[in-house]
Amino acid sequence: MVRDKLYITVPSLFRCPISMDVMRSPVSLCTGVTYDRSSIQYWLDSGHDTCPATMQTLPSKDFVPNLTLRRLINLWAQSNGPPSPASASPSVSDQNVRSMVEKIESGKSENLRDSMSKIVDLVTAGDENRRFLASFDGFVPAIVGVLSRGGARVEMEVLELAIAVLDSVVTENGVRERVHTSVSKRNYSCLSSICLILQKGSLKSKIESARVLESMAVNAEPSKRAIAENQDLFHALLHLLSSETDQNLQDAVLSSLIAVSVTHSAKAELVRSGLIQLLSQALLNPNTTNSVKEKGLKLLSMMSTCAEGRSAMRDWPECTRAVAERLMKVSRAGNEEAVTVLWSVCCLLGDKRGQEAVVKSNGVAKILLVMQSGYCEGHRIRRMCGDLVKVLSSGCKSAAGAAGLGFGLYESKTTHIMPC
Structure with a gap:
């Protein structure tokens, strides 16, 4: 027994x-x-x-x-008792962490893989370990240093381990600031390794890399600009949007693009690389998650602030239709982003094809509903809605009537809603 x-x-x-x-x-x-x-x-x-x-x-x-699987094994070992010393849950202390940091900083390839594997064991073993590592003096710079060496000098497996560690600890108190400092001191050389992971890493590592990029850009203007000026990085992110169907990856990529698309040159490069077409297809795809659609609308709104973005939207009428179809199907913030895009194309640019696309998508009725339902609280958005109603009703009435769209129906049923 x-x-x-x-x-x-x-x-x-x-x-x-x-x-x-x-x-x-x-x-x-x-x-x-x-x-x-x-x-x-x-x-x-x-x-x-x-x-x-x-x-x-x-x-x-x-x-x-x-x-x-490593995390599941650790959890199982903690619950059942390890069947062998090799599967024992790792412990954390000043001495063993200092030893691993020194081995990583030595730059010797034979030390990197073993040390990084042990660190991953530590960060996945529990919140207490993760917080201890995040606050340990020299830990974050050492991990950033692995990514900064990168390229042919560090194996892909080690780079993926390093990005996994950064992704695990970057939300801990004070870590984001230390990442910014370490990355800038190394002249943003780690971006090459992150780009390599986005191109050749596992799905999980790609998601982690996109999240780390977003964290690097938050509240750090120099980091935003350094990332935005790295065209290889931008193209790697766009390639993932066009080639990968995993919604978690697309969500992470869009978040990183939103965080770094702050300069006119960055926006223009994204537009030239086909971002408008990719986002339009994502909005029209019934399998796209709501989170991805909301972030897609946010990014389109950002692109509409530059002439290149508006021109691309004019040349790609599907974009206007896709945005109009999302009205009243997203959050308040999403509706505001959608209205901004439609106003930029239909009012600011005065694009007739865009106006017709909105009418054909029942966009006028939706814009009126946005105005009356409290989906836009700011005066700016209400003014844009009013401008859209005026432009669409005057500019597209004849076209809509000729197409049998019954534009008069909008007027007869919504006369109690006055444009701002």
């Missing part, structure tokens, strides 16, 4: 397919199978070019850390 009580069943998911031991540092091959890093590294170093579990030939021998 005692023996039965002491017996612990290890979930098969937590065992390495090679060693059959609980994985300490799970990593996934391109086949999707996860192994303990030491086991699969030995297999690959021995000359094999296949996945041990499936025997598929590997088009790439790269592997990425499975941080979610």
Whole structure:
């Protein structure tokens, strides 16, 4: 009976397919199978070019850390007691953190992977560990230093571990400021590594990189400008918008673009790179989440403040239609962004095709509803709504009537709503 009580069943998911031991540092091959890093590294170093579990030939021998599984193993070990010393939950202390920081700062490649793996174990083990690391003197600069070395000098796995650590601690008190200081002291050299992760990293690492970029730009004008002036970074973010369908990734990318698109040159570059078309398609896609649509409207509103953005919207009528269709289907802030875009195209630019697109999308009735339903509290937005109603009613009445759209119906049912 005692023996039965002491017996612990290890979930098969937590065992390495090679060693059959609980994985300490799970990593996934391109086949999707996860192994303990030491086991699969030995297999690959021995000359094999296949996945041990499936025997598929590997088009790439790269592997990425499975941080979610690592976290689950740590939680399971804490609840059930570790079946072996290798799976024990890591402890944090001044001495061991200082030792890891010194190894990272030494720049020796043989120290980086092991030290970064241990740090990831620490930050994922609990909130207390994360707060301890975030406040440890020299910790944040050391992690930023890994990204700043980057390129051929640091393996992709180590870069992904470093970005995962930054993403975990950046919201802790005072960390964002230390990140800004460390990044600027290194002349923003870490941006090259972040760009590389956005291009070649795992889905999780791409999301973390976009979030770190957003954090770097918050309340830090120099960081915003440094990111905005890095065209490779901008193009990597735009490529993710066009090529990836994961909504969490798109949400993170849009947040980072909103945070850094502060200069006219940055906005113009985004417009030239096809941002207007991408956002229009996202707004019209029924599978796009509300959060992505709201952020898409925010970014379109920002683009409408520059001549290049308005011109692109004029040349792409689908944009105006997509924005008009989102009216009254988003939050108050989203409606205000949508009204701003429509006003910029239809009133400021005076685009006839844009005006017709709004009418065909029943946009006039929606604008009137925005005015009367309290969806716009500011005088500026109410004035824009009034301008839109006047322009659309005078400029598109004949076109709408010719198309059988019944523009008079809007007037007969909404005469109690007076434009501002």
